[in-house]
Amino acid sequence: MHRYISAFWIFVLSGFVMSGIGSASWAEQLPMADRASVFGKRQPLFATSGTAVAAPHNRSSLFAGQSAGSLLAPYPARAKQKPTSARFSLGMTSNSPLARIRHLIASAEAGKMGYDAxxxxxxxxxxxxxxxxxVQEIYTWIANTPGQQHAIGRYQFIPAxxxxxxxKRGVSRHAVFDRKLQDELADELLAEAGVHKMMSGNLTRRQFMHNLAKIWAGLPTSSGESYYKGVAGNKATMSWAHFDSEMRRIFPS
Structure with missing residues (x-):
């Protein structure tokens, strides 16, 4: 008797299972609320069309195409930088070789009065x-005060x-004898002394220094004396050692 009952239930259960094949499964026949209670909130392994798969939290895929967080993702766009142009004027920038030479000359010639010396x-x-x-006012001052020294400005230009x-530079007589003009005139003298030849290797630093001493009486020759010693009371106002060390700093080689 028990054997027949068991066979009966096996037959019933087999029919129930087979009824789900080829049609909606028993889970699909459950209401949505009941499905949730059975399966919880698990994410599907493969997303169907229109279904987004949530990525695991704080993890990135090695082969995730070009999505954010992927090792194959494109680098973020870099902000465009404005091109910078190097501005360097050999004679006019405060740290240029010519500017440093001018400063050295001024320390020997003009003292604390500088451009107004x-x-x-x-x-x-x-x-x-x-x-x-x-410029014309300076010429007039020179003409109206004969018999005295007329060296003027940071580089102590004498009248001649x-x-x-x-x-030589075609400067107007109406031009103001300001800092810019004084520096430009001094740079002309530096060029005459051979600064560009020296910088290109066609003149030694020592020869250039000797040429500077022939222009500015306050600079010493290698003897330590002014090139114009004894002329109109001229004398060197710095030592040769100081002159040489400063020039080596400006032109190390």
């Missing part, structure tokens, strides 16, 4: 500061040299 022995000085005067440089 007037030769200390001049008894009748201009009524205006040199940087406020025009000033006139020659103004003419």
């Amino acid at each position: 007037v030769q200390h022995a001049a008894k009748r000085k201009p009524k205006k500061r040199p940087t406020d005067m025009t 040299t000033l006139r020659r440089l103004v003419k």
Whole structure:
């Protein structure tokens, strides 16, 4: 009897299982709420069309195409940088070789007055500061005060040299004798002394220094004395050792 009952239930259960094949499974026949209670909130292994698969938290796929977080993802776009142009003027920038030479010369020639320096022995000085005067006003001052020293400005231009440089560079007599003009005139003298030849290797630093001493009386020759020693009271205002060490700093090789 029990054997027949067992066979009966096996037959019933087999029919129930077979009824799900080829049609909706028993799980699909459950209401959605009941499905959730059976399967919980598990994510599908493969997403169907229109279904997004949630990526595991804080993990990235090695082969995730080009999505964010993938090792194959493209690098984020870099911000475009504005091109910078190097601005360097051999003579006008404060740290250029010519500017440093000018500073060295000024320390020997003009002292603390700098661009407004007037030769200390001049008894009748201009009524205006040199940087406020025009070239013509300086010429007039020179003409009206004969018999005295007239070296003027940061580089102590004497009258003959000033006139020659103004003419050579085509400077207007109405031009103001300001810092810019004074530096430009000094650079002309440096060029005449051979600064560009020296920088290109066609003149030794020592030869260039000797040429500078022939232009500016406050600079020493290798003897330690001014090239113009004994002329109009001229003398070197710095030692050769200092002059040489400073020039080596500006031009190491």
